Amino acid sequence: MSENGAGKQLSRLEYERKARRRSLIIAGLSTTAVVGALVVLVPLAPGWPAVKNSFFNWEIFVRTSPTLLRTFLLDVAIFAWCAPLIAIWALVIAVFRDTRSPALFPFRLFAIIYTDIFRGVPVILVVYLVGFGIPGLGLPRPWNSPYLWGSVALILTYAAYVAEIYRSGIESIHVSQRNAALSLGLSQSDVMRYVVLPQALRRVLPANMNMLIALQKDVALLSFIGPVEIFRQAGVFKSLLANFTPYVVAAVIFLAVTVPATRFADTLISRQNRRRS
């Protein structure tokens, strides 16, 4: 009986292994066919030499890469100082929005209006308005720096989105937990601090990873008000060389950062799903 069961077990494993190998081979073949067709067919198009020269010009790729890589450091720096400030300011807005005491209603109102406005207005308008408008009021140097006010614009906009993500996390904590904590004698603020937020922030981590990836790309919007980061530098090269290859270089550099970040976010999400199920 047991011997028979072990035999069955073995043949099932065998079968599964075969099936897996079979699907791997099919996937491999179909991918090769599609990629092969693209590689063979696209260059057959009549305009391919012109497109190749304009977008995938190796000589220009090599010539512009070092400068573009250097200007990418500015994107990284802007990202690095914006991200933590966004996280903090968004948390403030989210907590404002969750206030329940009638006396604190103005805070709540402010949070509602704030998120409505900054989620509804195009980022680029905020960048222009804050980046040119506020320094235009007559601030002396260095307080009129486009780096400073451009960053403020990004922080204001992104905080509105992230605050809403926080809020969804906060509201996902069941009200019975709050009531239980209150019945234990915790104050409203302690409930928020020790019961709600630790769970809520953990829950929205994957969603916030997506915001980080979006922010990495939107940092380039600061170039509209002066800073020469990778996107602007690519534009300068484009105009001087009359060739779009520098943008392809910029895209490759961006991908080198965003693809690992996206994979990391996916891992976080699936880990969280496993834990919940």
Place this chain on the structure above:
Amino acid sequence: MLKSPLIAAAVALLMTVPLAAQAGPECAAGKTISPGKLTIATGNPAYFPWVIDDNPESGEGFEAAVAYATAEAMGFSADQVDWVRAGFDESIQPGAKNFDFNLQQFSITEDREKVVDFSLPYYSSAMAVLVQQPTADAGAVPTIDSLRTLKWGAAAATTAVPMIDVITGSSNSALLYNDGADVVEAMKANQIDAALFDLPTALYVAAVVLDDGVILGQFPADRTENPDNFGMLMQEGNPLKECVDQAIQEITANGVLAGIEAKWLSETTGVPVIQ
């Protein structure tokens, strides 16, 4: 009047020969994108003094006038000229273009020539340094040493960018913007001290856009480094190029071009030259 068809034919031949030697309609026949029409592109919007009131159809403004003069020399009457709008990016993209030629202060450069064709130059532009009065009051003068201490800005898609690097002696020394309007905005916000424009644009900005704009000086058009010659941009290998070139040679030789320049860009003299 004519006695016989033979003489008529001979007269017609005589009349067409000199025309064909110049840039007559024969040259352009069948080479334009829509038959019997010359399609010319300009920027969106097009700026003073190149095109007045963003209305090239009026023929008012330097480039609008040059376009009509060129068209005439090529054998197109004013109502055979169609205008379209096309930015720089649309003009350098691979593939068919929606214009025969595009003029909007495109500087002819060796690198650009690899991708598109340029006509002979129709204007050689000086580059001018624009500042605000307080900067000039603070002691900025048109010498390289003084200019080097300023905070620079320019429109990113222009040949002013490499020139600022030459002036300041370092790369990436300027803040760069999408267009001239944004450069002016940054200047108003006091984020930059000085901007580099082609001289006619700088004069316009100083006189009309800024309250206290001052042209500090100009780098003359015939400078040896980075001369800024404006050419009409055409698709690479466009057969129309020789006709356009002949037309520009013709309006240069007969003084029409100089007349247009005198009419629309006359203020450009009298600006101090930077050594």
